[in-house]
Amino acid sequence: MNHSPRDRSLRSRPRGGPETTWFSSPSDAAARLAAAGYLADSATATTAYLAGALEKPLLVEGPAGVGKTELAKAVSRATGADLVRLQCYEGLDEARALYEWNYKKQLLRIQASQGDDQTWSETHDDIFTDEFLLTRPLLSAIRRDEPTVLLIDEVDKTDVEVEGLLLEVLSDFQVTIPELGTVVAVRRPFVVLTSNATRELSEAVKRRCLYLHLDYPDAEREREIVTSQVPGLEDRVAGQLVAAVTRLRELELKKAPSIAESVDWARTLIALEIGDLDDKVIADTLGVVLKHSSDHDRAIRELRLRK
Amino acid sequence: MTNSGLLDRHIAFLEALRGAGLSVSLAEDLDAIAALSALDWGQRVTVHDAYAATLVKKQSQRPTFDALFDIYFPRLVGTGAHGLQDDEAGEGDSGVRDNAQALAGFRNELLEALATGDQQTLARLAIEMVGRFGAMPGRGPGLSSWSAYTALQRVAPSELVDRIIQALLAEGGADDAARRTAGRRLGGFTTMVEDEARRRIAEEKGPDHVANVAIRPTIDRLDFTAARRADLEEMRREIYPLARRLATRLTKEHHARRRGPLDFRRTVRASISTGGVPLVTHHRPKRPHRTELVVLCDVSGSVANFAQFTLLLVFALRDQFQKVRAFTFIDHVHEVTHHFKPGADVADVMTDLAASTAHAALWGRTNYGRAFTKFQENHPDALGPKSSLLILGDARSNYSDLGLESLKEMTAAAKHSWWLNPEHTRHWDTGDSAATPYGQVVPMVECRNLGQLSEFVHDIL
Numbered sequence: 001m002n003h004s005p006r007d008r009s010l011r012s013r014p015r016g017g018p019e020t021t022w023f024s025s026p027s028d029a030a031a032r033l034a035a036a037g038y039l040a041d042s043a044t045a046t047t048a049y050l051a052g053a054l055e056k057p058l059l060v061e062g063p064a065g066v067g068k069t070e071l072a073k074a075v076s077r078a079t080g081a082d083l084v085r086l087q088c089y090e091g092l093d094e095a096r097a098l099y100e101w102n103y104k105k106q107l108l109r110i111q112a113s114q115g116d117d118q119t120w121s122e123t124h125d126d127i128f129t130d131e132f133l134l135t136r137p138l139l140s141a142i143r144r145d146e147p148t149v150l151l152i153d154e155v156d157k158t159d160v161e162v163e164g165l166l167l168e169v170l171s172d173f174q175v176t177i178p179e180l181g182t183v184v185a186v187r188r189p190f191v192v193l194t195s196n197a198t199r200e201l202s203e204a205v206k207r208r209c210l211y212l213h214l215d216y217p218d219a220e221r222e223r224e225i226v227t228s229q230v231p232g233l234e235d236r237v238a239g240q241l242v243a244a245v246t247r248l249r250e251l252e253l254k255k256a257p258s259i260a261e262s263v264d265w266a267r268t269l270i271a272l273e274i275g276d277l278d279d280k281v282i283a284d285t286l287g288v289v290l291k292h293s294s295d296h297d298r299a300i301r302e303l304r305l306r307k
Numbered sequence: 308m309t310n311s312g313l314l315d316r317h318i319a320f321l322e323a324l325r326g327a328g329l330s331v332s333l334a335e336d337l338d339a340i341a342a343l344s345a346l347d348w349g350q351r352v353t354v355h356d357a358y359a360a361t362l363v364k365k366q367s368q369r370p371t372f373d374a375l376f377d378i379y380f381p382r383l384v385g386t387g388a389h390g391l392q393d394d395e396a397g398e399g400d401s402g403v404r405d406n407a408q409a410l411a412g413f414r415n416e417l418l419e420a421l422a423t424g425d426q427q428t429l430a431r432l433a434i435e436m437v438g439r440f441g442a443m444p445g446r447g448p449g450l451s452s453w454s455a456y457t458a459l460q461r462v463a464p465s466e467l468v469d470r471i472i473q474a475l476l477a478e479g480g481a482d483d484a485a486r487r488t489a490g491r492r493l494g495g496f497t498t499m500v501e502d503e504a505r506r507r508i509a510e511e512k513g514p515d516h517v518a519n520v521a522i523r524p525t526i527d528r529l530d531f532t533a534a535r536r537a538d539l540e541e542m543r544r545e546i547y548p549l550a551r552r553l554a555t556r557l558t559k560e561h562h563a564r565r566r567g568p569l570d571f572r573r574t575v576r577a578s579i580s581t582g583g584v585p586l587v588t589h590h591r592p593k594r595p596h597r598t599e600l601v602v603l604c605d606v607s608g609s610v611a612n613f614a615q616f617t618l619l620l621v622f623a624l625r626d627q628f629q630k631v632r633a634f635t636f637i638d639h640v641h642e643v644t645h646h647f648k649p650g651a652d653v654a655d656v657m658t659d660l661a662a663s664t665a666h667a668a669l670w671g672r673t674n675y676g677r678a679f680t681k682f683q684e685n686h687p688d689a690l691g692p693k694s695s696l697l698i699l700g701d702a703r704s705n706y707s708d709l710g711l712e713s714l715k716e717m718t719a720a721a722k723h724s725w726w727l728n729p730e731h732t733r734h735w736d737t738g739d740s741a742a743t744p745y746g747q748v749v750p751m752v753e754c755r756n757l758g759q760l761s762e763f764v765h766d767i768l
Contacts, residue, residue, distance in 0.1 A: 026346070026353060046346070046356040053345040056338065061366060090559065107582050159559060197366070197548070198555045206364040207334055210342075213366045250487075252654050254547060294652040 022052025022079055022190055038067070038074030039225050047212045048075060057170045057191035059155075059206065062214035064196055065258025071214070072151040072192035081147035081190065086137035088158040094165055098175060100134045128179040138169050141189045148189040155205075156195040163205050170208045217259065219246050225259060230266040240277040241266055244303075248289065251302050257289035265289050279303070320379040323518040324362065327371050328528065331362050354380065367525045377502055378509045378517050383434075409439070410461065418467050421492050422474035429492075433499035436462055441504055452511060455504035464493055527758040531613040531729050539612060542757060543653065546616065549761055550623030557627060557768055567593040597629040598695050598768075601721070603682065605700030606635040606664050607673040613729040614699050615660060616757070620764060621697075622647040622656075627768055632689055635660075636678035637668035640685060673703060675741070676710030683713045690717060695767065696724035698749060702735075702742045709741050714748050727754040727763065 023029035029052075030045035040048065048071070051058035060068045076083040086097060094100075106127040113123050135143065141150040152166070169175060173185035193209060195201060217225065223242045227233055241262060249256045257265075265288045274281055283300060290296050317340070324331050339361040346353055355376055363372045413436070420428040441458030468489050475485035509517040526541055534542065573589035602621055604614035618633055625631050625647070632644045646659045682689075690696060696717060718724045726749040728735065728742060735742035735751075742751060754760050 026356075042352055043356045043359065046353055047360040050342050050345060050357060050360055054338065054341055059364070103581055103586060107584075156555075197552070199552055199559075200365075203330065207332055209364075210338070210360040211364045212360060213369065252544065252652075254653075298652050298654070 022075070023049045025049060032078040033071075033074050036074045036077040037228065038070060038078075039221060039228065040071075040074075041217070041221065044071070044212060044214070047210055051192075051210050052190060054210070055188045057193055057209045058212060059193045059195065059201070059209035060212045060214055061195045061197050063216070063256070063258060065260035066214045066216060067259060068194040068214055069151065069153055072149055072194070075190060075192065076149035079147060079149070079190070081149045082144070083149045083151060084137050084141040084144070084189070085151045085153060088152065088154045088156075088162070090157055090159065092158050092162055096136055097138050097162060097165060098136055098169075099139045099177060100136065101128070101179075102132045102134050106132050130180075133177075133180070138166075139175050139183065141191075142169065142173060142175060142183060142185040144189070145186055147187065150189040150191045152191065152193045154196065155193045155201060156198045160202065163202050167204055167208065170205065216249060216256070219243070222246075222259060222262060226262055226266050229263045230270060232270055233266050234275065237269060237275065237277055238266065241269070244277065244282055245289065247303065248299055251295075251298060253290070253295045253298065254292045255290070255295065261289045316379060319515065320358075320375065321362075323375050323379065323515065324372065326518065327375060328525065329363065329365075329368050329371065335362055351380065351382065367527055371525055374502075374505070375518055377506060378514045381506045381510065384510065413439070414462060414467065417462065417464060417496075418470055418474070421464070421467065421471050421489070421496065424488070424492055429496055430499060433496065433503045436500055437503045437507060441500075441507075453504045453507040455501045458500055458504065459497065464496060468493065527761075528756050530731075530755045531616065532609070532755070534612065542616060543619070543657070545757060546619045546653070547623055549757065550620055553620075553761055553765055553768075554624060554627060556765065567591040597627070598722075599630045599691070599693050600628045600632070600697060601689050601694050602631065602633045602697045602699065603640075603678075604633070604635055604698070605637070605673060605675075605678075606660075606667055607637045609703070610699070610701050610729055611664070613727075613754075615657060617699050617727065617754075617760060618643075618647075618660070619653065619656070620760060624764065624768075625649070629693075634682065634686070634689075635664065635667045636682070637664070638672060638674035638677045639667055639669045640678055640682045641666040642686070672705050674707045675700070675702070675704040675745075676708035676713070679710040679713035679717065683716060690720040692720075692722055694721050696721040696749075697767075698724070698726045699729075700726075701728055701730050701740065702726070702745050702751070703739045704741055706739050709744055711744060711748060714745065718749055723767070724749045725763075725767065726751040727760075728752065729755055731755060 023032065026042070026046040026049045029049040030040050030042070033040045033045065033048065047058065050056070060071060062068055073083060075081070109127050109132070110123060113126075118126075137150070141148050155163070155166075170191065173188050174182050176182045193205075216222070219242050222245070223238050226242065227235070227238050245257050245262045245265070265285065268285055268288050269277065269281075272285070282303070286296060286299060290299055321331055321336055321339075339358055342357040342361050343354065346357055348354055358376065359369070359372065363369055413432075417432055417436075420432055436458050437453055437455065439458075440461040441454050443452050443454055443457060471489040471492070472482075472485045475488060476482065505517055526538065526545060529538055529542075531542075567590050570589045570591045574585055574587075577587055577589060578585035600621065602618060604618065606614050614635065621628075621631060621633070631647075632642065633647070634640050634642050641663060643660060643663055646656055646663065726745060728751055730740070730753070732753050734740065735746075745751060752763060754763055
């Protein structure tokens with residue numbers, strides 16, 4: 001027990017290739033993410049630093065529109081790494097996530113070699129080579145030499161089988177292709193998985209990841225985010241807007257307004273050249289933040305927007 | 308790390324987490340250690356974040372984790388650095404620290420802090436409040452000597468609400484905004500006081516003791532019947548996400564079983580792109596089977612919460628069923644289906660349901676027998692060979708006629724029937740509970756919390 005942490009920290013240094021350090025400390029992570037336009041709180045910064053230092057995938061959960069995907073993009077901007085993205089959806093399979101053999105090209109190759117006196121085993125060896133391999137995001141992320149951020153977006157949308165597929169990639173950063181052998185990561189990517197928690201991910205996936213729950217920020221942070229995203233927004237209006245959004249989130253709504261929606265709202269106000277967010281303006285532009293008619297009615301009633 | 312006692316504390320903390328129902332594996336344990344080695348331990352919040360990132364993988368378990376972390380890694384020891392410094396001069400006997408004058412002074416200080424919303428002062432006051440007014444000396448060994456309840460009763464911060472609002476209004480601001488702010492700050496302060504009392508008790512008796520007795524279960528494992536007002540609101544907020552998760556899971560499972568007969572035309576068409584070799588077969592989709600659901604629920608005081616949650620969940624999942632009809636009863640049956648309009652507002656539905664409870668009662672004493680008979684008389688068309696019957700209630704019929712005959716007729720008419728009982732199995736058949744006689748007619752299932760409820764709903768679909 002007492003020697004294992006040391007072992008781990010030794011093992012966690014990348015083998016071969018140049019030394020990669022993603023962030024040097026939590027405060028460094030916060031500062032560089034902020035420079036990349038992402039205002040991280042202390043938990044986010046610490047977890048992002050740990051994900052880099054321990055080289056473990058980072059699972060980010062939270063309601064829609066709180067900046068889960070943006071975190072991965074910000075990490076790639078802050079560290080100058082390239083972003084490889086795998087968008088998950090229902091029905092995503094191995095062929096779309098990992099790799100696929102180019103059947104058509106293989107068929108052509110077989111047909112082309114029929115006239116020659118090549119033996120079957122030669123043809124067989126020939127058609128299962130790199131030339132006929134179509135790499136998909138997971139495999140390309142692992143084979144890259146440059147620093148890479150791998151974003152696996154909306155993992156909860158996939159089927160349970162795909163999670164099994166991810167396990168090898170997430171724990172050992174390798175992919176086994178039966179015809180070619182095992183491809184091991186040259187340089188471990190910074191992996192970010194996002195999920196809306198529409199279903200519980202399996203214990204096996206969660207165990208391999210660090211976990212971060214992103215929630216709606218407090219009023220002050222949200223104000224900073226809105227003003228940094230929407231230049232030209234007056235401080236006073238930003239304050240009013242954040243207060244209104246905070247109030248809306250306290251109501252029992254089907255879909256509470258997200259940060260992305262408050263930013264949209266701020267942009268709307270700029271576009272309409274509105275310098276003061278009073279009750280009438282809120283009532284008129286409420287459609288930007290609330291997307292259900294029952295939510296709309298409730299907000300108008302609770303905030304007494306139309307007397 | 309081995310000699311400092313830190314490892315023991317770490318292991319004890321993990322044990323407590325496991326005891327509270329978090330599944331912390333050995334791999335996660337090692338990750339936590341690795342994470343701590345990669346960080347400085349100077350900041351308590353950093354250690355907290357590192358533990359949270361490596362050990363807690365479900366947001367619903369987060370409150371439990373936070374409470375346990377506060378117990379095992381307390382913010383301060385004893386009264387802390389600036390605990391009771393202003394009493395230093397008059398120290399001697401404890402009577403001086405706690406008297407009417409001190410109380411009045413403290414309340415003024417608290418009022419000021421709550422009005423300005425200064426978190427640091429509030430934290431200091433919470434520590435002082437438990438130390439001064441929450442101490443219960445001389446109650447003998449084995450009894451806790453700090454009580455948040457006593458402290459809150461003595462100081463009674465809730466009586467300050469009006470004065471806080473006044474102070475906020477004086478600074479300018481709308482009336483209801485001030486009221487909300489005051490409520491929120493008071494709530495926050497009460498939580499601080501409770502945490503502080505728990506910390507003091509943990510310091511005296513060891514964290515393991517407190518971890519065993521003072522940690523509430525997570526929201527999906529909390530009994531409907533034991534829920535407090537705030538818990539009920541939190542549960543209500545959980546209903547829609549829960550329904551969405553269930554619906555996604557069901558759709559996925561249906562799709563997994565979807566492969567119907569071979570679609571010959573699509574398969575051949577697809578094979579053209581691979582030189583006539585049919586590499587992939589295509590199938591016709593299978594039509595999902597949808598049930599009609601009839602829900603009959605007891606809405607008398609003792610089980611009303613449970614009935615409301617189940618109804619909300621069932622209606623949130625309405626597109627998974629062909630048709631849903633809901634009836635409430637106490638000693639008379641009343642149909643409530645029309646309250647659940649598609650896209651209706653949850654809070655409104657709850658208000659309507661509460662208002663319509665009056666229609667379900669004639670005398671107001673639960674009578675299952677009468678309710679079943681009336682149901683058979685008034686709604687004979689509700690149950691058919693395609694419908695499933697779901698009865699919700701604790702089977703406590705005030706020793707009246709059980710109406711087993713009517714119930715047998717109802718179950719015979721329906722395709723399936725279930726009875727959900729919100730009581731723990733060990734309470735069945737105690738007092739006036741008729742769980743066994745009813746259970747012989749309709750299979751009875753224990754359903755005490757949101758977790759069990761969602762599992763049940765998933766299984767019947």
